[in-house]
Amino acid sequence: MRADGRKAGISVLILDWSTADLPPLAAALAMGGRRVEAFLKANIGDNNDLRNALLALEAVKADGDFNKHAKRIKAELDAPAIGTAIAQEANT
8 A cells, every 4th residue: 555655656654443452533633622522522422432432532642652642653753755755765
């Protein structure tokens, strides 16, 4: 998937729910802050489930690895002109 993306100048960020460390998808959701919270409130009908989901997001933010994951995700998404650089590298 990443190789195909590189050829087209597209950065591929995989956010999985691995169990070896803090799941990158969990970190990304926690980074979403109020937008993710609003989405959960609008789409989880059961108050107990909603409370548990919001508590889980807080637990992710409090995890010792959260800042490391958040920094990596931001770096991969914020890299200026990443598409052009990737495409040039892959097609030369």
